[in-house]
Amino acid sequence: MDMVVCIKQVPETTDIGWDPQTGSLIREGVPGILNPNDKNALEAALDLREKHGGLITALSMGPPQAEEALREALSMGIDRGILLSDSLFAGADTLSTSYTLGLALEKIARFDLILCGKESSDGMTAQVGPQLAELLNLPQLTCAIEITVNRSAVKIKQKLEDGFRILETCLPALITVEREINRPRIPAMDSIIEAYRDKKVQVWAGADIGCHTEHLGLKGSPTRSRKVYRKKVKRGEVTILEGEPDEAAKELIQILKQKGLL
Numbered sequence: 001m002d003m004v005v006c007i008k009q010v011p012e013t014t015d016i017g018w019d020p021q022t023g024s025l026i027r028e029g030v031p032g033i034l035n036p037n038d039k040n041a042l043e044a045a046l047d048l049r050e051k052h053g054g055l056i057t058a059l060s061m062g063p064p065q066a067e068e069a070l071r072e073a074l075s076m077g078i079d080r081g082i083l084l085s086d087s088l089f090a091g092a093d094t095l096s097t098s099y100t101l102g103l104a105l106e107k108i109a110r111f112d113l114i115l116c117g118k119e120s121s122d123g124m125t126a127q128v129g130p131q132l133a134e135l136l137n138l139p140q141l142t143c144a145i146e147i148t149v150n151r152s153a154v155k156i157k158q159k160l161e162d163g164f165r166i167l168e169t170c171l172p173a174l175i176t177v178e179r180e181i182n183r184p185r186i187p188a189m190d191s192i193i194e195a196y197r198d199k200k201v202q203v204w205a206g207a208d209i210g211c212h213t214e215h216l217g218l219k220g221s222p223t224r225s226r227k228v229y230r231k232k233v234k235r236g237e238v239t240i241l242e243g244e245p246d247e248a249a250k251e252l253i254q255i256l257k258q259k260g261l262l
């Protein structure tokens with residue numbers, strides 16, 4: 001069973017600025033990490049490969065430094081990495097990102113399952129997976145906390161706010177996974193060395209995936225940020241309860257009751 005896992009490199013820190021004209025985050029020079037939720041998607045793919053065999057490809061769209069995220073995926077044990085990188089892709093919103101990833105998937109052509117994280121830790125829209133499924137005309141199963149494949153059918157346990165439900169569809173399909181689906185493996189040192197020294201990451205530009213430039217990057221992005229601002233967090237008054245723990249606890253209960261919190 002061949003799988004493609006879409007992975008994104010995200011900034012390592014939340015302390016980053018943005019371009020006041022476009023509202024885009026300024027990512028240049030900011031250290032990146034593999035989106036934590038995408039590690040769960042990679043782990044889910046590795047688990048399925050152990051049971052059903054096949055080839056796993058990790059696919060990422062981003063600047064050249066996003067290759068590091070693919071190297072990390074390779075060190076976890078995936079078979080090949082493809083980076084979509086071109087200045088034409090810069091400034092993409094989720095629709096344009098999904099369009100570009102979709103074209104690369106059409107070029108890859110051989111896959112039974114696409115796995116995505118539910119959301120990225122920076123954009124957090126959770127739109128790319130579902131949009132990608134729509135663009136490729138594939139069934140989508142979202143928010144998976146368990147995945148089971150049986151011949152040409154795939155079943156997931158989907159996390160809901162107040163419980164879960166079981167959903168099933170036929171392959172090929174796209175699945176987005178929740179963080180609690182698994183605990184991603186920590187690559188061994190020799191796998192890390194192999195990923196950086198011996199394995200290759202293919203880089204595809206716009207011309208390699210045959211895209212229409214009007215759908216790419218900022219130009220192809222219908223989203224416009226009207227205003228970006230840093231939220232001011234106002235800290236409340238701090239009360240320190242001193243004295244014996246029993247007395248302090250009683251006082252705390254009184255305060256909470258007065259505030260209607262108990």
Ligand SMILES: Cc1cc2nc3c(=O)[nH]c(=O)nc-3n(C[C@H](O)[C@H](O)[C@H](O)COP(=O)(O)OP(=O)(O)OC[C@H]3O[C@@H](n4cnc5c(N)ncnc54)[C@H](O)[C@@H]3O)c2cc1C
Nearest residue numbers: 006061091093094097116117119120123124125126127128
């Ligand atoms: C006007 C505008 C301009 C922007 N300009 C830029 C820019 O210049 N540079 C930039 O990096 N971002 C830019 N962004 C942010 C960009 O749109 C999002 O980071 C991106 O589309 C993914 O959305 P998300 O982070 O909400 O992902 P989500 O939808 O929350 O991600 C869900 C899953 O989709 C997959 N996924 C998401 N993004 C990628 C990717 N790039 N490659 C592979 N898989 C992916 C992963 O599996 C991920 O877990 C811009 C946004 C707007 C609105």
